[in-house]
Amino acid sequence: MQEANRDQQLRLLWIELGNNPERLQRAEFDCLNEALTHTSSGLNPHHEQLEFLGDAVLRLAASEFIATAYPQMPVGERSSLRAQLVSDRWLAQLGEAIAIAQWWRIGPKASGDPSAAATIRAELSEALIGAVYRIAGLQTVQAWLTPHWQTSAEAVLADPYRGNSKSALQEWSQGQGLGLPRYSCSEVSQSHGDPKRFQASVTLPPDLSAAGWGGSRREAEQQAAEALMAQLKASSTDRA
Amino acid sequence: MQEANRDQQLRLLWIELGNNPERLQRAEFDCLNEALTHTSSGLNPHHEQLEFLGDAVLRLAASEFIATAYPQMPVGERSSLRAQLVSDRWLAQLGEAIAIAQWWRIGPKASGDPSAAATIRAELSEALIGAVYRIAGLQTVQAWLTPHWQTSAEAVLADPYRGNSKSALQEWSQGQGLGLPRYSCSEVSQSHGDPKRFQASVTLPPDLSAAGWGGSRREAEQQAAEALMAQLKASSTDRA
Incomplete structure (x- = not known):
């Protein structure tokens, strides 16, 4: 050009x-x-x-x-x-x-x-x-x-949760008497700016879990919480 | 007044x-x-x-x-x-x-x-x-x-490590053939701005470990790495 x-x-x-x-x-x-x-x-x-x-x-x-x-x-x-x-x-x-x-x-x-x-x-x-x-x-x-x-x-x-899925999930799990969601997070890529630099997983007893990725730990955990919230919504729709 | x-x-x-x-x-x-x-x-x-x-x-x-x-x-x-x-x-x-x-x-x-x-x-x-x-x-x-x-x-x-103790520790441990330091980090206070909001621990086989605190995960991990580097320096001075 x-x-x-x-x-x-x-x-x-x-x-x-x-x-x-x-x-x-x-x-x-x-x-x-x-x-x-x-x-x-x-x-x-x-x-x-x-x-x-x-x-x-x-x-x-x-x-x-x-x-x-x-x-x-x-x-x-x-x-x-x-x-x-x-x-x-x-x-x-x-x-x-x-x-x-x-x-x-x-x-x-x-x-x-x-x-x-x-x-x-x-x-x-x-x-x-x-x-x-x-x-x-x-x-x-x-x-x-x-x-x-x-x-x-x-x-x-x-949005009542202001895009904060971690808060939403915590509120739901406590409401169900399931306690607090547990997060673990690891750095899977060293490349700064990589949108999948961090991988987070969230678990809730007895058998709920989901994973998420993000350019920061915060984002990866939010994505994991969002994924778990989506699972919960899907399964409550199935039951309905 | x-x-x-x-x-x-x-x-x-x-x-x-x-x-x-x-x-x-x-x-x-x-x-x-x-x-x-x-x-x-x-x-x-x-x-x-x-x-x-x-x-x-x-x-x-x-x-x-x-x-x-x-x-x-x-x-x-x-x-x-x-x-x-x-x-x-x-x-x-x-x-x-x-x-x-x-x-x-x-x-x-x-x-x-x-x-x-x-x-x-x-x-x-x-x-x-x-x-x-x-x-x-x-x-x-x-x-x-x-x-x-x-x-x-x-x-x-x-400072050759630019204040980055995690890099310094990693370089040292790899030089010693000890592999990579492992970090784990948890949020111990929910209060934003709390300088000890996160606690990190770092371990290196066989028996090295140290802890650190910070207002962010990054800072807590840096402090843990800095603490471990300080231990290593002290013990190498003892041996000398």
């Missing part, structure tokens, strides 16, 4: 994100291109440094969003809401919403692996957040992400 | 942090006072919301510091350096460096408990970072924290 075509593409993306293209000079085009060039492409510079920055930008922007949108919310709830609004799952959804695959450059191996697609969407969305911050500052990131967060936050707050 | 005296105190703090006191109006005094009023004081509003904000501000400011100070550093190293520059231990040191106890309001129970002091220093330093950001923005936080980070980063980078 010719450089001029790539710049034209990136200008379109910039406009789609709601920004003024007059701001874009050579350095800004390069920054956007870097964010959207995945390591798997073998090209340099690639997205990793902007992803690292984007992670921190996202966290601060989400904190500010919550403070503005829910000024009365207690800190414990802010913390669990923020965890959802900065999660890899949320980032992958953002990537889908902005059709990030239109603009990215990824390697042939990665593009042939559909299970890798969500991870790459999340990684490059985070890198793009880093790039938008570099180019236009925190306010612009905030303006871009706020409508996406509004939708997600409403969905999270409508 | 009279309100005018408290304002006078907070003005001094603001100047000591290197800022222009002309910026301080009623809202800014209230924000500083909120950051330095610990929940244990029973007063309202207390530090928690600003601590929540400060956590995200700190992470972004540290990411920017690293990008500026170490532009060539690979992302993996940036990530482990950042973890040190935003740790509770680092925050407690910052609190000590700025003598935060001069300005805080904490409860009588908390002030009688010396082991709680480091935790409170860390919490209120983080809240103060949130307050400085609210009042004067990210640049001001950056200017304040950069000299502290320079000192800490130099110390971290001078």
